[in-house]
Structures are given as structure tokens and as C-alpha cells.
Amino acid sequence: MMTAENLSTSGIQLLGTVLSQQANFYHVQLEVDSRELPLCTRRTRLKKIGQQVIVGDRVVVEEPDWTSGRGAIAEVLPRTSELDRPAIANVNQILLVFAVCDPPLDALQLSRFLLKAESTGLNVVLCLNKSDLISAEEKEEINQRLSDWGYQPIFISVYKNINIEQLALHLQNKITVVAGPSGVGKSSLINSLIPSVNLRTGEVSGKLSRGRHTTRHVQLFELPGLGLLADTPGFNQPDLDCQPEELASYFPEARKLLEAGSCRFSNCSHRDEPGCVVRGDWERYEHYLDLFEEAVVHQTHLHEQADPESTLKVKSKKGKQQYEPKLESKKYRQKSRRTQLQELQHLYQEEE
């Protein structure tokens, strides 16, 4: 039988996926038998040509050493997609998690997250948790409303184990990034999909929960039904960094209008121009107007600011806050992770 060992001893290179990165070490899972090498380094040749390695990358690993868990990444295969903040390669879809209540379903906030997700061009799966807290009638009402928006939400309950298996089917053989606001049950959902992960849940983020691991950490978790899942602190408070003129195309219901007809002006902003096919009495048109304004403000700032990465907190004329401050990244810890990190730091120091 071909195992990873005899493949490597015969000098054949191994193909794998980067699950996480700590310091200069990449944790790679091999495709041939799912075995893992937590301490892979990047070959000097890659550094010289400026080839970055990010989580989600498919890589060629050489010289695997199973005892120490080391290996050398010799090549990065072309990416099919690339998200930044957090940087993840080859993501297939975004799983947007909201709760039907507790915290209450905020339509504008949902629009904002949907927009951010749509702007990646990736497939968006919308799932609504805590469906155990509402009646069948209330569920139907939400369902109808979101279907008018162009979405078919999957109603789930982590508590009552409703539709978790159906959702898992959507995640098979894919790299999925989980996004959504705080408190909707993202960690609870990941725990129920992958019991071995054991993420912390129900935590209030804030100063107290900021431990020593202050760097933003992205990690891909393996799903039992094959596939990889990433929690994303970076997606928790999306700002509108898309171009205002692209905005309408990120609303499925507006997209439909644009496909059916066309506005008189090709650069129509769909606000007060004559002959506009988008302006109308669809529910989220108000959101479109709000978010358009916000996208314009954001673009203006980008042009003004030398450092576009800096935290934005802009107030509009009305005094309404337009950009919320970025949330502290929420940390989850696995028992093994701390010891793993200490080992890594130890090795890292040795190398220096």
C-alpha cells in the first residue's frame, strides 16, 4: 500500500493543505492519507521569489519527518480564490450565521454582512440559528422576507439539533469560512459540527478575554464529512470597502432587475436618475441607499488616507455612526494549542 512514508522515502513530493500558521511554521495536512505535519517551513527559494504561503494554500511538501513533524514547503499551487483579512486561500463558500432572535435579527446588519459576503464573489450560504426560540409562523414570516431578498435561509438550532446534518451536507468537500455577528452561535455550531474542536462559547468578548495570544489567528478545522471550516474573527464587523457602483449587483433582488432591463444611464447610481430600473419599492432599497452613502464615504477616506488599513470610525452629518469600530478579535483556545505554541516558540528561538 502507498503510504506517506514510502512515498517520501522514494523521493516523491507530497501534496497538502495549510491548516494554520504560527510564527514561521505551517501546519500542513497531507492529501494522500490526511496525516499532518505541524512544523513545515517555507523553502528559501520561495522567500526569495516573494511567494507567500497562507492558510488554505495547497502546497508541495518535501522531506517530511514524521517524528518531529517537520517538512519543507517547496511550492504553492495556484489559488482558486483569495480572501484577505483574514488571509485564506481557496475558499469555496461563505457560511453566514445569524440568529432569528437573541440577539434580535437586525435587517440592516444582515444586509451588511450579506453584501460583504456577496462582494467576495463566492457562494453564500445563509443559516439562521436559534430557531428553537420562535414559532413556526414567525419562521415562515422570516423565510418569506428573506426569499424576497433572494435568499433561501437554512433554519437551524444547535440546541435542538435541527437541520445540522442538512447544513453539513452543504459543507462537504469544500473550504467554508464562517462569518456572522457576535452571539449568534457560530462557535456553538462549529462545536456541534466538529465535536473534537471544543471552541469556547457564550463568552463576552472584551478586555478580560484577551489573553496572551493577541495575534489574529486563522485556522481551518477538518469536518468529519470531509471539508474544511474556518472561523473568522476578521469578518465580524465588516466595513463597506466595495465600490459604490458595484453595490447594486450585490443585492440579488436588484441584480434581477438589472438583468431584466437596463437603466437609461450606464453609470446610474440608482438614486434619483431618470429611467432607472433599480429604484423601486423593494424592501431593501432603503438599505441600498444607506449603504451606497457609506460606500462613498469609505472610498473618499481611502483616497484621503495614507494608510487604508487604519481603523475607521466615521460619523455622518446626522451624527449617526457609520462605521463601528472593529471588534477585538475573539480568541478560542484548545487545550493542546498552548503547549503546541510553547513548543513552536521554543523551536523558533532555537532556529534564530
Ligand SMILES: Nc1nc2c(ncn2[C@@H]2O[C@H](COP(=O)(O)OP(=O)(O)OP(=O)(O)O)[C@@H](O)[C@H]2O)c(=O)[nH]1
Ligand atoms: N436558544 C439557543 N441558543 C443558542 C443556540 N446556539 C447557541 N446558543 C447560545 O448563544 C450564545 C452565543 O453562542 P456562541 O456560540 O458563543 O456565539 P458566537 O457566534 O460564537 O459568538 P462570538 O464568539 O461572540 O462571535 C451562547 O449562550 C449559546 O449557548 C441555539 O441553537 N439556540
Ligand SMILES: [Mg+2]
Ligand atoms: Mg464564538
Ligand SMILES: [Zn+2]
Ligand atoms: Zn439605475
